Amino acid sequence: MEFAIVLIMVLIVVAIVAVKFSVEEVSFPFMSKPQLFSPVEHQFLDMIEKAVGDEFRVMCRVKLTDLLALRRNTNKKMAKSALLRAGSKQLDFVLVSKTDMTPVLALDLVHSLGKEGHKTTRDFFVTGALDSAGIPHARIKARHGYKIEDIKACIEAKIMPLRRRQGKLPIPIAHEAPSLFTPTKRPTRPVRSSRQVAA
Template identity: 85%
Template sequence: MEFAIVLVMILIVVAIVAIKFSEDEVSFPFMRKTQLFSPVEHQFLDMIERAVGNEFRVMCRVRLTDVLSLRRNTNKKMAKSALIKATGKQLDYVLVSKTDMTPVLALDLVHNMGPEGHKTKRDFFVTGALDSAGIPHARIKARHGYKIEDIRACIEAKLVPLRRQQGKLPLAPEPTNSSLFTPSKRPTRPVRSSRQVAA
């Protein structure tokens, strides 16, 4: 009889301990962050939004795989390798069309703050993947003193193909009066003639 009571007591203790451990495993040890972006990221986001105005939406922290998809008929081995490399890659900001949410430009913020910095080394896989998909990629170094015009000029320099497609830029330079035209750069070496010299 005493053995049965001791056994029941042990089972109760084991059950209480098991319940306590299971509660710890399913508890949610989280708290709200004080801010979603670092001060540098927030300031840069504000500058981008002011630079692009109402033309584009600015999306933040976008996964590379959200912007790109594999081409049809891609070799399975190559596709798997590319997806493995793309997984975990993230773009700081992506400009998308307001009408259909098409990605237009990827922007990465580069800064040396902190022990390892942020995207200080160019990721050639990201740049190559975006380039193959026809999405321009701009890397802008964080520094004090940027003006909205500086950011706008950098963005517009990357959007030249899109502007030509929209008909907002001429396909070729406008013809100028030949008497007023002076080349800005002279040849640095003589140009060899393609004709053979007579012996």
């Protein structure tokens, strides 16, 4: 009887030690990275934050599925395929409204560092998905010599529809009706001909 109790206790200790080592060595083989962003990403993030000032928040590494939702009554097969493709996509930066966190602009950093580079080829699925949701998408090439004004100009060019909705830009009208106050050429009376009319 005592031998059985001792054997059970030994087995319990062995099991606890085995679980401890398996958890430490197999399940969580991680260590902290030295930095969250690469130097290029960090520099670009700094420039974006300075370009937008206090107007927008800058969110980093946002999954496409966190940004977009499926339309109602979407075909199940199409929905599954779209979600599967969207699940592997990620945007480098997303500008959101500070008041309600509404997405305003998606930004991707393009650079050719390393063997394959980073987003050097346009992803038409990402662009099409964002376009269908009405979210502008900008792809900016990473290079030295950018000024804050350059980044700001790029952002402003992409968010013009938002600015128009906010009333901060005039809405261009293609065929404007003549205004009552627009000076027009005054009508002139016919000039009398110098020729004599035959009787």
